[in-house]
Amino acid sequence: MSALSRIAYPVAGLLVIAVVWEAAILLFRIPTFVLPSIPSIAGALWGDLPALLAGLRVTLYEAGTGYVLGAVAAILLALVFVLMPLVERAAMPIVVAVNSVPVVAYAPVALVALGMGSASKIAMVTLAAGFAVFVNAMNGLKAVDPAAVNLLRSFGAGPLRTIWTLRLPAALPAIASGLRVAIVRSIIIAIVAEMLGAYAGLGQIIYLATQQVDFLRVWAAIVLASAASMAIYGLVAWIERRLVWWK
Amino acid sequence: MTDPASDAIIELAGISRTFGGGAGRVVAIDGVDLRVGRGEFVTLVGPSGCGKSTLFNIAAGLADADPGGEIRFGGQRHAGRDLLGRVSFMPQRDLLLPWRRVIDNAILALEVEGMRRADARARALAMMPEFGLAGFERHYPHQLSGGMRQRVALIRTFLFERDLMLLDEPFGALDALTRTMMQRWLLDVWQRHRRSILFITHDVDEAIFLGDRVVVMTARPGRIKLDVAVDLPRPRPAHVATSAGFLRIKSALLDAIEEESMKSFTMAGH
Numbered sequence: 001m002s003a004l005s006r007i008a009y010p011v012a013g014l015l016v017i018a019v020v021w022e023a024a025i026l027l028f029r030i031p032t033f034v035l036p037s038i039p040s041i042a043g044a045l046w047g048d049l050p051a052l053l054a055g056l057r058v059t060l061y062e063a064g065t066g067y068v069l070g071a072v073a074a075i076l077l078a079l080v081f082v083l084m085p086l087v088e089r090a091a092m093p094i095v096v097a098v099n100s101v102p103v104v105a106y107a108p109v110a111l112v113a114l115g116m117g118s119a120s121k122i123a124m125v126t127l128a129a130g131f132a133v134f135v136n137a138m139n140g141l142k143a144v145d146p147a148a149v150n151l152l153r154s155f156g157a158g159p160l161r162t163i164w165t166l167r168l169p170a171a172l173p174a175i176a177s178g179l180r181v182a183i184v185r186s187i188i189i190a191i192v193a194e195m196l197g198a199y200a201g202l203g204q205i206i207y208l209a210t211q212q213v214d215f216l217r218v219w220a221a222i223v224l225a226s227a228a229s230m231a232i233y234g235l236v237a238w239i240e241r242r243l244v245w246w247k
Numbered sequence: 248m249t250d251p252a253s254d255a256i257i258e259l260a261g262i263s264r265t266f267g268g269g270a271g272r273v274v275a276i277d278g279v280d281l282r283v284g285r286g287e288f289v290t291l292v293g294p295s296g297c298g299k300s301t302l303f304n305i306a307a308g309l310a311d312a313d314p315g316g317e318i319r320f321g322g323q324r325h326a327g328r329d330l331l332g333r334v335s336f337m338p339q340r341d342l343l344l345p346w347r348r349v350i351d352n353a354i355l356a357l358e359v360e361g362m363r364r365a366d367a368r369a370r371a372l373a374m375m376p377e378f379g380l381a382g383f384e385r386h387y388p389h390q391l392s393g394g395m396r397q398r399v400a401l402i403r404t405f406l407f408e409r410d411l412m413l414l415d416e417p418f419g420a421l422d423a424l425t426r427t428m429m430q431r432w433l434l435d436v437w438q439r440h441r442r443s444i445l446f447i448t449h450d451v452d453e454a455i456f457l458g459d460r461v462v463v464m465t466a467r468p469g470r471i472k473l474d475v476a477v478d479l480p481r482p483r484p485a486h487v488a489t490s491a492g493f494l495r496i497k498s499a500l501l502d503a504i505e506e507e508s509m510k511s512f513t514m515a516g517h
């Protein structure tokens with residue numbers, strides 16, 4: 001029942017959108033270059049599949065690598081900040097300053113410093129995913145019940161022991177939801193970064209197709225990107241439910 | 248090494264604790280003197296909010312008292328912090344970790360002490376039946392009733408074997424029957440292991456039944472109002488609660504408590 005409805009409702013939603021989409025094209029005579037019909041997009045997707053999949057592989061590689069690097073760095077940084085309040089006080093303003101600018105704004109710097117290849121995309125994804133995870137990890141690590149911290153202290157536990165036994169597990173739900181938010185953001189940032197200058201990837205395909213006024217190809221790439229995003233998001237959400245089952 | 252003149256496990260002298268400043272200033276406790284002898288069972292009663300838990304936090308080394316007071320532990324003067332890890336402390340809330348099974352919550356203190364997990368679990372497992380938790384080792388806290396959760400917290404406290412135990416309303420959430428059983432069991436453990444116990448309760452009968460002494464605190468700011476020795480022979484049968492000696496102590500305590508409770512209500516009315 002619940003497994004069925006978990007699939008049935010989204011499918012129903014997609015069907016409604018498809019119907020509205022096609023109806024809008026017919027009713028308002030929307031030109032193809034603004035909104036192509038679904039079958040034509042499907043055709044483009046099918047015809048271009050090898051090239052699109054190659055692009056997707058590059059994008060996912062960049063997004064995935066940046067995601068992992070960013071997440072690991074974010075959790076480590078949050079732990080350091082929680083363990084060393086002085087370091088936090090000194091470094092937090094810098095972190096906030098860097099984070100207050102959209103990551104894409106750093107694209108020119110990344111491109112100049114790291115070139116048009118994957119490295120610049122990975123760097124930007126690392127930054128974007130890192131912040132998403134960092135903010136959540138920080139909140140989670142600090143939201144721990146002070147009475148529980150005191151209980152461990154009364155057993156003679158030091159700060160490291162308290163982190164390992166209490167703060168980290170207690171922060172896991174927050175960290176996991178940060179990881180979930182960050183995965184989608186990673187794919188978006190990878191694509192946007194590719195559109196700003198790249199040799200390969202879905203973003204580069206979209207950029208080139210726009211230049212060539214090949215809107216079917218643009219849409220095909222978009223569909224593929226969002227399908228991949230959804231699948232990966234679903235996977236991460238599933239892992240999250242396994243990991244923090246007690247919530 | 249230890250001061251022979253004082254056979255107290257812990258001695259608090261002139262302990263005060265103030266929270267906040269300015270208009271929000273709250274004097275939680277004000278010059279408390281309290282002594283628990285070695286092997287003594289002292290129960291502490293007092294109106295809600297009079298600073299009992301605050302006193303416990305200080306005695307456990309978790310919070311600093313205001314300057315001026317003195318804490319002696321095992322005959323030696325101590326700064327509050329030194330007491331961390333030396334006093335077995337059971338907070339008012341059970342504070343079970345939701346991601347740990349019953350058994351792993353029970354061994355928390357042993358784990359902090361560095362005992363091997365398998366050994367710690369074996370010890371906790373052996374205690375489960377005594378606490379009425381046999382068969383629930385592998386459950387998670389959210390699968391337990393309030394009383395069961397409290398018993399898990401109790402095992403956790405007992406496995407942290409220290410000379411002084413501070414128990415903050417440990418039986419508050421238990422039904423009458425389990426409560427009586429746990430009281431007997433606690434007395435048994437106390438007599439066998441000769442630990443010193445300071446025990447907060449709101450139940451006057453419980454305070455008398457368990458204690459060598461019952462200490463009554465005043466309404467906030469908390470001070471010691473009354474310190475009564477319970478000179479009833481042990482082991483105390485259940486019907487001791489109807490004996491003349493028991494009732495005499497009880498009526499003295501109830502008078503003192505009522506006076507203080509009235510105070511805290513009229514204070515709140517302002």
Ligand SMILES: Nc1ncnc2c1ncn2[C@@H]1O[C@H](COP(=O)(O)OP(=O)(O)OP(=O)(O)O)[C@@H](O)[C@H]1O
Nearest residue numbers: 266267273275294295296297298299300301302467
């Ligand atoms: N961290 C804190 N900050 C400010 N005020 C506090 C703090 N902890 C306790 N207090 C105040 O100190 C007073 C005593 O609190 P405490 O918890 O020690 O009371 P208690 O005697 O244990 O009450 P109860 O029987 O209801 O558990 C209360 O008025 C409370 O508001």
Ligand SMILES: [Mg+2]
Nearest residue numbers: 299300301339
């Ligand atoms: Mg209390």
